[in-house]
Each structure stands twice: as structure tokens, then as C-alpha cells.
Amino acid sequence: MKKHMSKHTAPADALPPEVRPGQSVELLKQLHILTRDGKLNQDSRRKLKQVYHLFQFIEKLLLELPDSPQGPTLADHGAGKSYLGFIIYDLFFKALGKGTIYGIETRSELVESSRQLAERLGFDRMRFLNVSVAESTQSSELPEQIDVVTALHACDTATDDAIAFGLQKKARFMVLVPCCQAELARALNQSKALNLQRTPLRSISARVASLRSSPVTSKPAGRCSSCSRSSCSSSTGS
Numbered sequence: 001m002k003k004h005m006s007k008h009t010a011p012a013d014a015l016p017p018e019v020r021p022g023q024s025v026e027l028l029k030q031l032h033i034l035t036r037d038g039k040l041n042q043d044s045r046r047k048l049k050q051v052y053h054l055f056q057f058i059e060k061l062l063l064e065l066p067d068s069p070q071g072p073t074l075a076d077h078g079a080g081k082s083y084l085g086f087i088i089y090d091l092f093f094k095a096l097g098k099g100t101i102y103g104i105e106t107r108s109e110l111v112e113s114s115r116q117l118a119e120r121l122g123f124d125r126m127r128f129l130n131v132s133v134a135e136s137t138q139s140s141e142l143p144e145q146i147d148v149v150t151a152l153h154a155c156d157t158a159t160d161d162a163i164a165f166g167l168q169k170k171a172r173f174m175v176l177v178p179c180c181q182a183e184l185a186r187a188l189n190q191s192k193a194l195n196l197q198r199t200p201l202r203s204i205s206a207r208v209a210s211l212r213s214s215p216v217t218s219k220p221a222g223r224c225s226s227c228s229r230s231s232c233s234s235s236t237g238s
């Protein structure tokens with residue numbers, strides 16, 4: 001028998017109000033959303049709020065799906081540490097007792113750590129594929145049809161690839177939060193030779209430059225811990 005991490009929840013009054021009834025405290029700690037003593041710091045509160053915000057849409061969509069013996073399928077592209085996938089599983093798929101979540105991610109160390117975490121928590125219907133979004137359309141590890149496609153701050157053109165994936169997999173729903181800042185910043189850098197001074201792009205360029213250096217929107221090191229880009233818009237560096 002598999003030994004799973006305890007899903008024991010601490011007394012409700014000892015936890016921040018953001019932690020929902022029945023939610024795995026162990027998961028939130030393993031994702032470093034909660035500290036060891038069950039506290040939320042400002043960055044993780046923001047990340048949790050972001051994921052809950054998406055979850056409220058995704059939950060409604062999952063409830064709209066026709067019932068099927070195998071349950072719903074969801075593919076999360078550019079999964080990073082899979083905050084989104086884990087929280088959707090914990091809040092919806094776990095109690096449902098069927099359905100599968102697939103995390104698609106190019107960074108092998110993130111895929112491996114997600115696999116290990118899912119195993120430790122007993123989240124048996126989570127799969128993690130170490131392929132690009134584009135490659136995943138051909139993967140034999142994925143079913144022919146996927147019900148819901150998500151992509152939260154997938155870098156560069158990965159969101160476009162996620163849309164192509166969704167069309168090919170006849171997805172019923174796609175929930176996409178593009179990461180356009182890296183692409184925009186690169187385009188602006190490439191356009192340095194152009195004289196932007198008298199165009200509206202000048203103020204956009206200045207705004208992007210200030211966002212990139214702002215301590216509110218970027219980490220001191222200036223790089224996202226997932227995609228290693230200084231211009232990534234995933235502010236908590238998932």
C-alpha cells in the first residue's frame with residue numbers, strides 16, 4: 001500500500017482564511033504557499049488569489065461537462081510547479097473520484113518534482129509530461145480528446161500552441177492567461193533602431209521598462225524562477 005503524506009488539516013482557526021475547508025494543508029506547504037507553521041506571506045497570498053480566481057471559472061466549466069465514466073480531462077500547459085493543476089485537483093477532482101489532469105512542462109526538474117509531489121499526496125489521477133506544448137499534441141500519453149485546456153502565463157508562443165492543442169483535441173473549453181510581456185519586451189528591444197520618440201510606442205516602452213524594474217512586479221534577482229526570463233509576467237516566479 002502506498003504511504004501518502006498526511007492530509008490532516010490544522011485547526012481552522014490556526015489557518016489563514018484563504019485556506020478552504022477540506023483543502024490539503026500539506027499540498028499548500030509543499031508548494032510553499034503556506035509556511036511550515038501555516039502562514040501565508042504576501043507573494044504566496046497573491047499567487048493563491050490568482051489561482052483561486054482562475055479556479056472559480058474553471059470549476060463552473062467542469063460542472064458543465066457531461067458526465068462520463070472516465071470523468072473530465074484537463075491539460076495545463078506551461079504548468080511550471082503546477083500550482084494551478086494541483087489546486088484544481090485538490091478542490092475538484094479529488095472529491096469527484098474520477099477525471100485526469102495533465103501538466104505539460106518543458107523543464108524536467110519541475111516535471112519530476114510535480115510527479116513526486118502527486119505521488120506523495122496520493123493524487124493518482126495527475127500526469128506530468130516533459131514535452132513542449134507543441135509536442136504534446138502528438139504525445140501518446142494524452143487521450144484523443146481533452147475537455148479543458150488551461151495555460152497560465154505560458155511563455156512566449158506557448159499560449160498560441162495551447163490554442164492549437166485545444167483545437168486539435170476538440171477541447172470544450174480553453175482558459176488562457178497569456179504571458180505577452182516577454183514577447184512585447186523583445187519586440188520593443190528589436191525596435192530600438194526605430195525612432196519611437198514620436199510614437200505612442202514610446203510611452204508603452206517606458207511603461208514596460210518601469211514595470212521590469214519595479215520592486216512590486218519583479219523580484220530583486222529580476223528573473224522568473226520557472227522560465228528564467230527577466231521579463232516574465234508571472235510575478236511570483238512560479
Ligand SMILES: C[S@@+](CC[C@H](N)C(=O)[O-])C[C@H]1O[C@@H](n2cnc3c(N)ncnc32)[C@H](O)[C@@H]1O
Pocket residue numbers: 077078079080081082083084104105106107110131132133134151152153154155157158161179224226227232234238
Ligand atoms: C511563467 S511560468 C508559469 C507557470 C504556471 N503556469 C503558473 O502560472 O504558475 C511558464 C512555464 O511555462 C514553461 N514553458 C515555456 N514554454 C513552454 C513550452 N513551449 N511548452 C511547455 N512549457 C513551456 C516554462 O518552463 C515555465 O515553467
